[in-house]
Amino acid sequence: MSTIERPPRADAARNRERLLDAARELFAKHGDEVGMEEIAAHAGVGVGTLYRRFPTKNALLNEIAREHFANFIPMAEEAERMEDPYAAMVWLLRRMCETTEGDVGFQMAMLGAKGCDWQGIEEAKAPVGEIVGRIIERGARSGALRPDLTADDFPILACSLAATIYFHPGGGDWRRHLELMLGGLRGPAATPTA
């Protein structure tokens, strides 16, 4: 029983795009506090239509979080191309924070905020995790990074930075947090520059 994929009706496809656009914008600004009614209205459709495309508010959050994590992949790849693994971590972590800073919904995704169900998000995080794992391994071996640093440490660090961004917004506290964190990641043979 082969299931033939039918292209969706034109208006349906358009509505889906509009809903994602509205959700992206409103989640970015207000996190998960926005109501579904509000998102639907902002997209110019009824709530029923929203629920037809996304079975739950959480599914919508997931969809958009996945997009964001995918955006991290090229950043991680660029970091991996740098010779010094310490410099690569400095650059990547800062870049991730800067990206996360303007989007409350994504901050929640990075935290894995309770109350939401981020099931299925692991697959979106995995590629970045693998790339970073290679950077860390290389740095730990060369002495550019703390010798016992592991790929498993990365989620902890990323989440903790996200926490500062989310819970201490505005004042740029995450830059200070990153600075202190980097002092702890640095290995005995890290390049003296920043």
Place this chain on the structure above:
Amino acid sequence: MSTIERPPRADAARNRERLLDAARELFAKHGDEVGMEEIAAHAGVGVGTLYRRFPTKNALLNEIAREHFANFIPMAEEAERMEDPYAAMVWLLRRMCETTEGDVGFQMAMLGAKGCDWQGIEEAKAPVGEIVGRIIERGARSGALRPDLTADDFPILACSLAATIYFHPGGGDWRRHLELMLGGLRGPAATPTA
């Protein structure tokens, strides 16, 4: 117009204690997910009584969070008595984490969780902040801690540890996080022992 403080009726006082007990227990286990109805039932009173004592769910969270922060004061005092400021920070941060680990509601208070209004909690945090400020100042000067470390850094660090406890529970990830953090706090003249 002097307002004479009347002692509350015996049953009222008892109800208040029961409500706080119930809230302490249920917030610890489930965070702010517990319903007000549930707390009232657990205390053996009606919801109306709960709202008579605490005008809002948030007021109840605040009350209990204040208690918790007060418990940190003697810990901070004990830390201050240690000669080595680095050892003091190691001990105090670990102690705070261990205390926080078993209480979801308090984890939220440490984070300053969004959606709740932690107004008025600053006064409860302040005494600990002052003590820690003195430890940090002493350590930064002596070289036991990072020379540029400030009292203002403490809330960032504490919040970020709380984030790990809250968002990565169970596996003891906060111990690893603390270890990495301490590597960054350590000064050039820190005692070599742990």
Place this chain on the structure above:
DNA sequence: ACCTGAACACCGTTCAAGT
């Protein structure tokens, strides 16, 4: 097929009625 919005469920909060 898809769209809509009134209706339902859930939980924080209020208030009229009781002691």
Place this chain on the structure above:
DNA sequence: ACCTGAACACCGTTCAAGT
């Protein structure tokens, strides 16, 4: 004074009726 629980408001979700 204080206690109670039914009633209200709000928001996520469902579903009968319409195109």
